[in-house]
Amino acid sequence: MKRPNILLLSGGIKGKLPLFLFFVLFSSCKGGDDTSEPYPNVVTEFAMIKTNDSGMLAELTTDDERTYTISNPQDGYDKNVMYRAVCGYVPDGQTATLYHATGAYLLHDSTKLSYEPDAIKVVSVWKSGRYINMQLSPLTQGGIQYWGYRIDSVHDRTAHITLHHCQNHDPLSYMQTVYASLPMDSLKTISAGDSIALHIKTFNGEQVWTFQEP
Numbered sequence: 765m766k767r768p769n770i771l772l773l774s775g776g777i778k779g780k781l782p783l784f785l786f787f788v789l790f791s792s793c794k795g796g797d798d799t800s801e802p803y804p805n806v807v808t809e810f811a812m813i814k815t816n817d818s819g820m821l822a823e824l825t826t827d828d829e830r831t832y833t834i835s836n837p838q839d840g841y842d843k844n845v846m847y848r849a850v851c852g853y854v855p856d857g858q859t860a861t862l863y864h865a866t867g868a869y870l871l872h873d874s875t876k877l878s879y880e881p882d883a884i885k886v887v888s889v890w891k892s893g894r895y896i897n898m899q900l901s902p903l904t905q906g907g908i909q910y911w912g913y914r915i916d917s918v919h920d921r922t923a924h925i926t927l928h929h930c931q932n933h934d935p936l937s938y939m940q941t942v943y944a945s946l947p948m949d950s951l952k953t954i955s956a957g958d959s960i961a962l963h964i965k966t967f968n969g970e971q972v973w974t975f976q977e978p
Contacts, residue, residue: 874912
C-alpha cells in the first residue's frame with residue numbers, strides 16, 4: 765500500500781480564529797499490474813482516525829462507535845491527534861485495513877467572525893452518529909477558502925445554524941469535492957428532543973436541512 769500523505773491546513777480571517785482543521789488524502793492500494801489481487805469489498809464511511817504517541821495511524825472509529833486497530837499503520841504524523849475523513853477500509857474482527865481516505869473539514873463555531881456566507885453547490889447532507897455531514901462542490905481556482913458554522917438563533921426548540929463558507933476572493937473556476945462535518949456535541953445549547961436546522965446558501969438560494977437531537 766502506498767504511504768498516505770497528510771496535509772494540515774490552517775488559516776484565518778483578519779487575524780482571527782482559524783476555520784481550517786485537517787485534510788487527509790490516502791492513495792488507493794490496488795496494484796497496477798496483472799498480478800495484483802482483486803480489489804476487496806471496501807466499506808466507505810465517515811470516521812475518525814487516531815494517531816498514537818509515536819505519530820502512527822493507529823485506530824479508526826466509525827460514527828456508530830465501532831473502533832478498529834489499523835492493520836497497516838503508517839508513521840510520520842502528528843502524535844496523539846484525531847483526523848476526520850471519509851475512509852475506505854476492510855474490517856476483520858477488531859482490525860481494519862485502510863485502503864483510502866479523503867479528508868473532511870471538522871467545522872468549528874465561527875459565529876463571532878463578521879462576514880456573510882458565500883454561495884456553494886451542495887451535493888448531499890446527512891446525519892451519522894453525532895455528526896451532520898456534507899458533501900459540497902465549491903468552485904475554486906486553487907485559492908484558500910474558509911469553513912465554519914454560525915449559530916443564528918434558537919427558538920421553538922429549534923437551533924438555526926448556517927454553514928459559514930467564505931470564498932475568500934478565490935475565483936469561481938473549476939469544481940472541487942469537499943467533505944465537512946459539524947460535530948453536534950459542540951452545540952452546547954441544544955437539548956435532547958430539540959431540532960437543528962442547517963441553512964446553506966447555494967447558487968439557487970438558501971436550502972435548509974432539519975435534524976432532531978435524540
